[in-house]
Amino acid sequence: MSLSHRHNREFQPEKLHLPRDFSIPVIDESQPLLIEIGAGKGKHAVEYAEQHPKQQLIAIERTRTKFQAFAKIAQQKQLNNLFPIHADAIAWVVHALAPASIDAVYLLYPNPEPHNPNQQWLNMPFFEFLLSRLKEGGQIILASNIQSYIDNAESQSVNVWCLPTIKTPVPADSQRTHFEVKYLARGEACWQLTLCKPVNYKTRFDQWYYQP
Numbered sequence: 001m002s003l004s005h006r007h008n009r010e011f012q013p014e015k016l017h018l019p020r021d022f023s024i025p026v027i028d029e030s031q032p033l034l035i036e037i038g039a040g041k042g043k044h045a046v047e048y049a050e051q052h053p054k055q056q057l058i059a060i061e062r063t064r065t066k067f068q069a070f071a072k073i074a075q076q077k078q079l080n081n082l083f084p085i086h087a088d089a090i091a092w093v094v095h096a097l098a099p100a101s102i103d104a105v106y107l108l109y110p111n112p113e114p115h116n117p118n119q120q121w122l123n124m125p126f127f128e129f130l131l132s133r134l135k136e137g138g139q140i141i142l143a144s145n146i147q148s149y150i151d152n153a154e155s156q157s158v159n160v161w162c163l164p165t166i167k168t169p170v171p172a173d174s175q176r177t178h179f180e181v182k183y184l185a186r187g188e189a190c191w192q193l194t195l196c197k198p199v200n201y202k203t204r205f206d207q208w209y210y211q212p
């Protein structure tokens with residue numbers, strides 16, 4: 001049986017420009033590869049790479065000042081399994097990643113976009129492209145302190161993207177990212193969704209490669 005999604009608007013990867021100073025890290029294909037989108041100042045990325053030396057993490061951040069802070073700490077740590085990228089993650093993923101090439105995607109505390117829900121990750125046509133880059137059995141991990149963001153993402157995951165989806169509370173002592181630390185210190189509830197790409201899942205981008 002092949003599984004798919006129920007999304008109509010089609011993402012158009014060929015319309016995106018190559019990111020400035022584009023380069024692709026050299027990856028060991030025998031080891032797991034993960035990406036983090038919106039890595040901020042890199043707290044999670046650095047700690048994850050330190051704790052998982054056999055996994056490779058590409059962590060992408062668009063905002064220059066945050067990326068500079070991230071790049072500085074990454075350079076101090078000299079982790080050969082962490083690859084900080086300063087780019088818009090959408091353009092970078094389109095140009096850099098092959099279909100079914102990544103094991104997991106971290107989306108930790110994305111911008112809530114309350115006035116522009118089309119920009120929430122699971123509402124975007126790009127999400128189908130992102131799913132095409134995941135391996136079968138790969139996961140997307142999304143965390144947020146905004147109940148309506150999580151509720152909408154859960155509904156989209158189940159009803160549009162047809163993905164097995166687990167919702168869990170983030171433990172009150174979790175400290176993965178700067179935003180997570182801030183929200184939990186204020187006593188706010190934070191939630192995590194774990195989405196799994198099933199075996200035989202199909203997207204319209206499974207054969208799509210960037211051709212320079």
Ligand SMILES: C[S@@+](CC[C@H](N)C(=O)[O-])C[C@H]1O[C@@H](n2cnc3c(N)ncnc32)[C@H](O)[C@@H]1O
Pocket residue numbers: 037038039040041060061062063066087088089090108109110111177178179180
């Ligand atoms: C609310 S912050 C959270 C940062 C970090 N994950 C944390 O929890 O501390 C969201 C981050 O996502 C970044 N971001 C949003 N859209 C992005 C995109 N398309 N590509 C790369 N980074 C993006 C923003 O620049 C911002 O730093």
